[in-house]
Amino acid sequence: MSNEDSSSVESRDVSVAFDMLHPKVQQWIWRQQWQELRGIQELAIPDLIQGQNDVILSAATASGKTEAAFLPIVSHLAWKEMKPGEGFAALYISPLRALINDQFGRMESLCDELEIPVFKWHGDVSASVKARAKAKPEGIVLITPESLEALLTRNGVECGRFFSKLAYIVIDELHAFMDNPRGKQLQSLLCRIEQIAERPIPRVGLSATLADMSLAADFLRPLSSDSVRIRKSESSGQELKLQLRGYIEPPIKAEKDTDEIADGAANDEDQSEAEGKTALRAICEHLFKTLRGSRNLIFAGSRQRVELVTACLNDICETQHVPGEFLAHHGSLSRDYREDAEQRMKDERLPASIVCTTTLELGIDVGNIESVAQLGPGHTVAGMRQRLGRSGRRSGQPAILRIYNAEDQLTEDTHPCDALRPDTIQSIAMIELMLKRWNEPPNNGRLHLSTLMHQILALVCQQGGITAQYAWNTLVASGVFKNIDKELFTQLLKRMGHPEAKLLEQAKDGTLLLGEEGEIITSRFDFFAVFETPEEFKVIHKGKEIGKLPMALPYKPGHLLIFGGRYWKVLEVNPQRHEILVDRSQGGIPPKFGGDFGPQSNVVVAEMKRIYSEVQIPAYLDKTAIQLLHEARKSFTHYGLNNLNIMPWQNGFLLFPWLGSKGQLSLQLMLMSHGLSANSQSIAISVEECTADELNAILSKIAETPNPDSTALAALLLDKTKDKYDHYLDEILQAKNFASSYLDTSSVAQAARTLVTHCNNLNAHN
Numbered sequence: 001m002s003n004e005d006s007s008s009v010e011s012r013d014v015s016v017a018f019d020m021l022h023p024k025v026q027q028w029i030w031r032q033q034w035q036e037l038r039g040i041q042e043l044a045i046p047d048l049i050q051g052q053n054d055v056i057l058s059a060a061t062a063s064g065k066t067e068a069a070f071l072p073i074v075s076h077l078a079w080k081e082m083k084p085g086e087g088f089a090a091l092y093i094s095p096l097r098a099l100i101n102d103q104f105g106r107m108e109s110l111c112d113e114l115e116i117p118v119f120k121w122h123g124d125v126s127a128s129v130k131a132r133a134k135a136k137p138e139g140i141v142l143i144t145p146e147s148l149e150a151l152l153t154r155n156g157v158e159c160g161r162f163f164s165k166l167a168y169i170v171i172d173e174l175h176a177f178m179d180n181p182r183g184k185q186l187q188s189l190l191c192r193i194e195q196i197a198e199r200p201i202p203r204v205g206l207s208a209t210l211a212d213m214s215l216a217a218d219f220l221r222p223l224s225s226d227s228v229r230i231r232k233s234e235s236s237g238q239e240l241k242l243q244l245r246g247y248i249e250p251p252i253k254a255e256k257d258t259d260e261i262a263d264g265a266a267n268d269e270d271q272s273e274a275e276g277k278t279a280l281r282a283i284c285e286h287l288f289k290t291l292r293g294s295r296n297l298i299f300a301g302s303r304q305r306v307e308l309v310t311a312c313l314n315d316i317c318e319t320q321h322v323p324g325e326f327l328a329h330h331g332s333l334s335r336d337y338r339e340d341a342e343q344r345m346k347d348e349r350l351p352a353s354i355v356c357t358t359t360l361e362l363g364i365d366v367g368n369i370e371s372v373a374q375l376g377p378g379h380t381v382a383g384m385r386q387r388l389g390r391s392g393r394r395s396g397q398p399a400i401l402r403i404y405n406a407e408d409q410l411t412e413d414t415h416p417c418d419a420l421r422p423d424t425i426q427s428i429a430m431i432e433l434m435l436k437r438w439n440e441p442p443n444n445g446r447l448h449l450s451t452l453m454h455q456i457l458a459l460v461c462q463q464g465g466i467t468a469q470y471a472w473n474t475l476v477a478s479g480v481f482k483n484i485d486k487e488l489f490t491q492l493l494k495r496m497g498h499p500e501a502k503l504l505e506q507a508k509d510g511t512l513l514l515g516e517e518g519e520i521i522t523s524r525f526d527f528f529a530v531f532e533t534p535e536e537f538k539v540i541h542k543g544k545e546i547g548k549l550p551m552a553l554p555y556k557p558g559h560l561l562i563f564g565g566r567y568w569k570v571l572e573v574n575p576q577r578h579e580i581l582v583d584r585s586q587g588g589i590p591p592k593f594g595g596d597f598g599p600q601s602n603v604v605v606a607e608m609k610r611i612y613s614e615v616q617i618p619a620y621l622d623k624t625a626i627q628l629l630h631e632a633r634k635s636f637t638h639y640g641l642n643n644l645n646i647m648p649w650q651n652g653f654l655l656f657p658w659l660g661s662k663g664q665l666s667l668q669l670m671l672m673s674h675g676l677s678a679n680s681q682s683i684a685i686s687v688e689e690c691t692a693d694e695l696n697a698i699l700s701k702i703a704e705t706p707n708p709d710s711t712a713l714a715a716l717l718l719d720k721t722k723d724k725y726d727h728y729l730d731e732i733l734q735a736k737n738f739a740s741s742y743l744d745t746s747s748v749a750q751a752a753r754t755l756v757t758h759c760n761n762l763n764a765h766n
Contacts, residue, residue: 017045022075024113029071038064039233041071047229048072048204051080051167054221056174056205056213059233061389065206066103066172070110073168073204074140078114080167085136087165089116091193092142093186095176095362097122098338100142102365103172107140116140122147124335137162145177145186149528152192153461159196166193166201171220173362174205175382178219179442181530181723184451187222187480192462195474208389209382212441219442222479239398240388244427244618245286246625247279247406279406284312287353287373290402292325295345296353297360297390298373303330305375307562310355314566328564329356332536333547337564342366361386371400377427378403381604382439384430403427407628416639416647416654417682420612421632424625426600428618429607440601445483447740449733450723451530452481453496457503457514461522465511468493483740491733501728517728532724537573537580539563549580560585602660602747605683609658612636644758652688653695654681657751662744667702667751669713669743674698696759702752710739 018026018037029037037045040059047055049072057065070092077089092107094100100120107118117139121130123146133141134155143151152159169190177183194201203220210216217228287298287309300306306328313326327341338359344352345366354360361383369391378384384401392399405424408414455475459466471493476484484492493512496503502517514522521527536548546564561568561582568582612633617626639647645656657667668685671678676698677688687695702708714720714735721727722741726734 017042020045020049020075021071022078022114024078025071025075025110028110028113038068040065040231041068043231043233044068045072047231048168048202049076051076051202054203054217054224054228056207056210056216056220056228056230058207058210058213058216058230061208061386063208063233065208066106067110069170069204069206070107070140073170074111074114074116077116077140077167082138082165084138086138088137088139088141088162089165090140090168090170091148091166092140092170092172093148094142094144094172095182096173096359096364097124097144097335098342098359098364099172099362100144101339102342104142107142111140118142121151134158134162145182145189146528148189149185149458152189153458153522153528156462156464159193159462163193163196164198166197168202168204169193170204170206172206174207174216174220175209175439176362178216179444179446181448181451183219184448184480185455185530187219188451188455188458188475191474191478191480192459209385209439215442215444218444222482239392241398241400242403242431242620243401243622244403244405244424244431244620244625245283245622246424246628247282247404248624248628249279249406249408250277251409251411280308281312283375283404283406284309284316286404288313288316288320291353291371291373292322293351294353294370295348295351295368296371296373297366297369297387298326298353298355298375299358299361299378299387300355300375301357301378303332303357306330306355306357307564309375310564311562311567313353313355325350325352327352327354329354329359331357331359332549333564334545337546345369358383360390368397370397371402373402373404375404377405377423377430380440381430381433385434385439388434403431405625405628410631415681416635416649417684419631419635419639420641420683421628421635422608422682424628425608425611425632426604428611428621428629429604431618431620432611433604433607438603440603443741445740447483447488447737448481448723449492449729449737450725452484452492453503453725453728454527454530455480456493456496456512457518457522457527460504460512460514460518465507465513467510468512471512488736495730495733496728498730500730503728530724537578539568540579540581541568541583546582600660602663605658605660608683613642640762644762645755646758646762648692648762649686650688652677652686652690653692655685655687655755656683657685657747657755658683659747659751660744662742663747663751666708666710666713666743666745666748669716670702670708670745670748670752671698672716673708673713674701692759692763696756696763699752699756699759703749703756705749707745707747707749710743710745711735713743713745714739 040057040063044055044057047053048069057068059065073090082089092103094103100122104118104120111118119129119133119139119141121133121141121143171177171186177186190203205216205220213230214225217225217230221228298309300309310326310328314324317324327344329338329341341354342364344350345354348367354366360366372387372391374387388399388401405427407421407424408418410419452475456471459471459474472489475481476489493504495501497506497515502515504518505513505515507513538545539547539549557570557572561570567585569585570580571583572581617629621629636642641647641656645658647654657664659667664680664685668678668680671685671687676690679686715731717738720734720738722738726737729737
């Protein structure tokens, strides 16, 4: 029998699952005035009620996945009648503090009559609340991986009392942990808890966007993924409304300050859009016109863009003499500021829209969202689907997504890559893939050496000292760091004990202990997070903290900045107290602080090439987006890319291998290893100061040899440190680690063979 079930509710007797629940849980459901259990709840309850199975619950956003897990879990706990203080009964692990805060009220309501305590546990929860929970461990704990790490490493001796009776572990937003350092940390934490409990503990994964269920099962239960039961509730056929809107950025006028124009601070009301209105301003005017008076999420990308868009929207509100209803939301803002924005959104008496980064991509409850807007193509197809799922949660309400793309106006000097309108084409490609229900799969080949070092140090802290064999059994043989072999593990331990690292020391009996540097970094508050947490300044207004900004930015008295969607003037910078004192300002030219961009997959790039090559016009494009698509296809044909993957450009060539970012970087490094000056140019690689014969000869060499060793290619890079503790690795380990995460050499030789053929065809044509 398959361990995957996506059968509809209609095929079941809907009373069966309900009758399995504890009578008090049934009463709670009646008080909620539910007419029936939702599909994912009907599927989940029989699997979870006995507390014996690992289960993945996959269903659309707002489909009731949390209740699908906890209706049977609290029923099981109520019947089990654990004694107060004998140990925590269930863990709910979330990637976000805000999501824990959001779920806490729902969990308390469900557990109240069953007399099952519920605890929040993260960095914003007071030490006294945590102390009470540790003194009398019971009930359900809602916790982040970082707080769980702190609990284990700081309370090693007591952990048996905390977790020996644990009955369930629930991981919310499972997809957010896969293929990243936090996910490896989480897998290690789960293994360490089961070692303490001396038995497997049922694991429950919740997610709305999973690309490959077998990979998700392998993440949830390494080495035993076949035992994981997968329960999917398919979409109910909800109406979907999409629009991709295009905007053309006018040329920058010489007499204007370029920063002012780029930031959209200029407000020339008497100029037409074609004569100089920035694309950002035009986008904000459409957002204002379309969204004002309703409830929406606007995903703007980087923190900088969030601030610019929020400020611009509120400027328009002031100009129109209407109340401001656009709020900023990102990780640098204070918790109070973010929670105020979330509460404002939940108050349906007042219209409001939040401009945000990915902080609201996950399932934080901000009330009924009517539509979602996104600036730019976004990072991933999975993220786009997750965002779309935030709207249209009420019965009969459509899910609405508007994507806004700005491209520069074409001129004689426009670079070919810009003339191909890559953002517009990528957005179309990602929409098409989303409609086909495709998501990016995780990269299961990553070594995660930085996180492995972190977990070795955490184990030493937890146990007071460990053997190398214990570390191997816990972290590698368990399947957590399954890509590590014994030779590499031995190399890593030796490096951690090297005088340049000083992370570990070895006692005479072989026990691994903390070294000098290990003592220092494990004593820091930020040790519990496996991701880098840069030092920040507190932003203070009239004695109240409104958020934090990175220390690296050169703030000085008199500087202007946008924060929380408002303009501020820097009054004082106190390096000793790490504080920036500010006061309200009426506007100006603020300094920028940026965000990041995600890599493109091979599938997205292949879809982009298909869109360039075809003639169909998607129905969801507006007039300008259609114009941009026509321009992109015209450029694609003009440059001969419909027949060739190469074109002459200036004193060299542009190569279009049509690979994702990892494959393209691998080919770029291979060209560099043969002495060429090769640089990434969006979807192309530029090769400078090179003749056709020279390029052909080098491509032929690459094509005739097996795919290159990725570690050797990574060694060509000067900076290979990406994760928190990479700088403790030596050059060889850094190269291996970087290659496993950011390079893909599997298609290099084939891409070179194609380019050789096209290079020959180009020479013949010329």
